[in-house]
Structures are given as C-alpha cells and as structure tokens.
Amino acid sequence: MQVPAAFDGEVISFIFPFNVFDDKDWVTVEVTFDNITYDLAETGRILIYKL
Amino acid sequence: MSGNVKIKAFTSYFFDKSSEVAVCKFEYTAKNGMVYSGLTNVIEFDAEGVICYLMPAIRLSSELFNSGGIVQMSVSSNGEDFSNSLPFTYLLNVTITEVYPQYVPVNSSLPSVVTINGANFFYVNDTGLLAVRLTRISKNRENVTSR
Numbered sequence: 001m002q003v004p005a006a007f008d009g010e011v012i013s014f015i016f017p018f019n020v021f022d023d024k025d026w027v028t029v030e031v032t033f034d035n036i037t038y039d040l041a042e043t044g045r046i047l048i049y050k051l
Numbered sequence: 052m053s054g055n056v057k058i059k060a061f062t063s064y065f066f067d068k069s070s071e072v073a074v075c076k077f078e079y080t081a082k083n084g085m086v087y088s089g090l091t092n093v094i095e096f097d098a099e100g101v102i103c104y105l106m107p108a109i110r111l112s113s114e115l116f117n118s119g120g121i122v123q124m125s126v127s128s129n130g131e132d133f134s135n136s137l138p139f140t141y142l143l144n145v146t147i148t149e150v151y152p153q154y155v156p157v158n159s160s161l162p163s164v165v166t167i168n169g170a171n172f173f174y175v176n177d178t179g180l181l182a183v184r185l186t187r188i189s190k191n192r193e194n195v196t197s198r
Contacts, residue, residue: 005167005183007174012167014183016155021187023157028186029150031167034179038145045188046150046165048157 002032021048058124058139061100066128068096074130075103077139078123079111087112090130101126108141119143143171 005014012031021027025048031038060075067073073093080086089111095102103126109116123136147169155163167183175181 002182002184005181007172007181010168010172012169012172012181012183013164014167016163016165017185018155018157018159018163020185021157025157026188028188029165029167030184030186031145031147031172032180032182032184033145033173034175034181037184038147045153047154049154 005031016046018048023049056105057094057102058105059100059102060124060126060134060137062126062134065096065101065126065134068093068101068128070128072130073101073128074126075101075106076125076127076133076136077106077111078125078136079115079120080123081112081114087115093126105139115141142173145172146170 001017001020003014003017005012027046027048029046058075062068065073070093073096074090075093076088076090078086078088089106091103091106093101093103106122108119111122114120115122119141121138121140124139125133125136127133147167149168151166151168152163155165165183
C-alpha cells in the first residue's frame with residue numbers, strides 16, 4: 001500500500017498505517033518521488049509489534 | 052538520475068519522426084562556461100512527439116554526474132537543424148541511511164510517525180507525489196532472503 005509522506009528539507013516522514021498490518025509483520029519501506037520508487041533495502045524494514 | 056531512462060519531447064511541426072537520423076540533443080553548460088552536448092536517437096514516436104533515451108549524466112560531464120544540474124534538450128529530424136530547447140533537470144541519486152523507529156506498535160491508539168533519513172531528497176512539484184510504499188514481507192525475518 002502507498003501512504004502520503006512529507007519532506008521538510010531534511011527528512012521524510014509519514015504516519016504508519018498500523019491498522020493495516022498484523023502483529024510481527026515485517027514491512028519494507030520504499031520512497032516514491034513523482035512515481036519513481038527508491039528501494040531502501042535493509043534500512044527500510046520495520047517490524048510491527050503488539051503493545 | 053543516472054540515465055537509461057526514456058524521455059519524451061512533445062513537439063509540433065516535427066518534419067519526419069520516423070527518420071533514421073532523428074535525434075534528441077542534450078546540452079550542459081558547466082560552471083566554468085564549457086558546453087558539453089550529446090545526441091541520442093529517436094527510438095519511438097507518436098502523434099504527440101518523439102521519445103529518446105535520456106543521455107546518461109556521466110556521458111555529458113563529470114560535474115553534472117557528481118552534482119546534478121540543468122540540461123537543455125532539443126530535437127531534430129535531420130541531426131542538423133534543431134528545435135528550440137527546454138530545460139531538463141538531472142538530480143542526484145537518492146540514498147537512504149536510516150528509518151526510525153524500526154519497530155511500530157500494531158494496536159496503538161496514537162499515530163506513529165516514521166522518519167526517513169538520507170541524502171539528495173527533493174521536493175516534488177504540486178502535481179507530483181511524495182509517498183511511501185509499504186509491503187508486507189514476512190512474519191519471521193529469518194525467512195527473508197537478502198535482496
């Protein structure tokens with residue numbers, strides 16, 4: 001899925017859609033500028049966990 | 052952008068789009084005033100214009116490759132008489148160094164803001180899109196093969 005992101009001149013940030021994924025899902029993150037996608041590889045993996 | 056990308060020029064009065072010598076020209080003016088130019092063949096065309104491969108930045112200038120910059124693009128049906136030119140910007144390759152946090156709660160009642168650090172990020176224009184694509188890969192990271 002794709003979510004909108006913001007760029008403040010230094011970093012890109014976005015609000016994680018936690019309700020879409022399950023506990024212990026690993027999720028890759030890729031940045032898309034103007035429909036060109038940049039793969040983040042290892043640094044772009046996020047683990048979802050249950051509080 | 053490092054090249055190997057198709058670029059389309061929207062044209063009018065293009066004499067012969069199917070000509071074997073129809074080309075796109077890319078011209079870069081370096082900071083010291085030197086002008087570097089290169090040609091790529093027209094590989095496709097339609098009613099709107101012609102499509103060429105983008106000239107790789109390194110083939111034009113190491114300065115352009117290392118710093119990015121604006122290139123003037125024009126087209127020709129005979130390789131000699133060129134159209135007006137329009138600017139095209141080469142941007143440096145985007146690199147990512149960190150995503151933080153790397154762990155996000157699935158059942159939080161508060162929004163989790165994820166931050167991405169890196170280099171050569173750029174603003175997209177009003178009609179463009181800055182987005183993040185999220186893809187589920189595995190329940191168990193050990194099962195994930197390196198990419």
